[in-house]
Amino acid sequence: MGSADMQTHARLANVFTPQLKSHDRFGRRVDQVEFHPSYHALMTEATAAGLHGTPFAEAEKATGHAHVKRAAGFMLFTELEPSVLCPISMTYAVTPALQDNAAIYRDWAPQLTSRAYDPALSLWKGKPGVTMGMGMTEKQGGSDVRANTTQAVADGQDAWGKRYLVTGHKWFMSAPMCDAFLILAQTPAGVSCLFLPRVLPDGTVNAIHIQRLKDKLGNKANASSEVEFVDATAWLVGDEGRGVPQILEMGTMTRLDCALGTSGLMRQSLAIALHHTAQRQAFGKPLIAQPLMRNVLADLALESEAACMLALRLARAFDRPDDAHERAMARLLTPVAKFWICKRGSHFAQEAMECLGGNGYVEEGGEGVMARIYREMPLNSIWEGAGNIMAIDLLRALRKSDAAAALAHECAPARGTHAALDRLIAALPTRIEAADSEIGARRLAQDIALALQASLLAQSAPGYVVGTFCASRLAGDWGHVFGTLGAGTDVDAIIKRAQPT
Ligand SMILES: Cc1cc2nc3c(=O)[nH]c(=O)nc-3n(C[C@H](O)[C@H](O)[C@H](O)COP(=O)(O)OP(=O)(O)OC[C@H]3O[C@@H](n4cnc5c(N)ncnc54)[C@H](O)[C@@H]3O)c2cc1C
16 A cells, blocks of 8 residues: 555545536536546555455454454555545445345445445446445535435335435535435435435436535545435435434444544654654754654654554444444444544644644655645544534433443553543543533543543553653643653653654
8 A cells, every 4th residue: 555656646646636527518417527547546456455345244244353454454545545535434334324224235235345446337236346425414504414405205115115306405425426325315204314326226327416526625536526416316224204313323434434544644644754854854963863853753653652542442342233332332432533533633734744844834745745644634523523513422422321331441451550540530420420511522522532542552552651641641741732741751762662663
């Protein structure tokens, strides 16, 4: 994934961005998006690596670690190019939700889990592999999807169950060249989840009109579209009127990927910063030898390792759906990890970029990757539920399950590691019980994330890492920006651990 060829593909896919071909020269709608060949090369590799639906293939599931394995691959791939991972992530995420229409899932599962990529707009049956997307967000709101106005009118029943004709729009629908989408639309019973293929079983193209592609800050290689549906055919997934919880089964998995993706980008920008500062001379020695730069690099290294641990811990929860504790962790950690890791991402990227000085801000050349990372970071925080929505979702998770007990169980192995961590773990049950107002939800999400990160580090990292993490993040021996670790911190050991050999 890190070869020069692949990096060239990543660069080209971001320079030669997707183009919408709405009509042919005779004025007929074609609704195609044209991508640079490098985009397809990246998609081919990501699919071949099994980063999309492969963990749901029976053989992979039997390994017991399909999601963690795939998570590690996803983190590595994001270092190559994060935007193509949008359709890859959605194709990964769709299965738990789609399984609730058994007939469709049976027909589509072989292509969803295969390691082949085929960008053709053609009937799924004849394709070696497919991709899937999601359409929730409308003009009037993305967070409040119950306000969706798109209408679905009953149109009979067939082998795939209840069929509808859908009319309306989606204001953000990424990767519109996917073979099918899960969307939300209003039926008489309320907001419902529907399966919307681009090519219908009879081979005709469904009435999905791509109006525009978004002109985005980053995420350039990926196409994000505005679409209209004009009596488009779709099939019900799950129960009518229960569309929001249904599609959130997909949202949960994409939220995992937001945490994994940000964590991967942190790791990459740290590696670039370490490499650059080891080469660059300033004031008579390499930058990496300057004490204050060492404080910055060590601080970033701590943050990166903690993010990596938390994201992978969440991925592990999805490998054990039969275990009650792991189910509780999946529910609880999803909003916590998505909120906290993604919130830290932009600050992290800015600081890592600054380690390169002015060259970090320039798009050109290998180090121009920093600018791409920086532009990508806010996206993981915004889509699939922005920060406030994640913090509020955490309150819901804390209300519904025996969350406080699950959290205490999760943190128990770390007790005695550091006094500040012990204090935080001891305080959390009371704070969770009292958490009835949204105004404190971000603070709670932050502190649960920190307790979990410290606990995970306590079980896997050397004392100088977990000790510094607790002293800075939990005991207050820290400032408000990176590079403010306390005097006496063993920055040498932390940097050495983080440096790629
Ligand atoms: C590049 C890109 C690609 C996307 N791709 C897709 C896609 O493929 N499919 C799709 O469905 N969507 C997609 N989205 C949409 C994305 O998921 C939404 O933008 C996101 O969910 C937020 O919705 P919104 O933009 O309508 O903002 P709003 O819902 O208007 O929210 C604005 C802000 O208000 C906050 N907020 C909302 N409600 C509350 C509340 N009750 N209390 C406190 N704060 C609140 C939010 O956290 C947010 O910060 C994409 C977005 C981007 C940027």
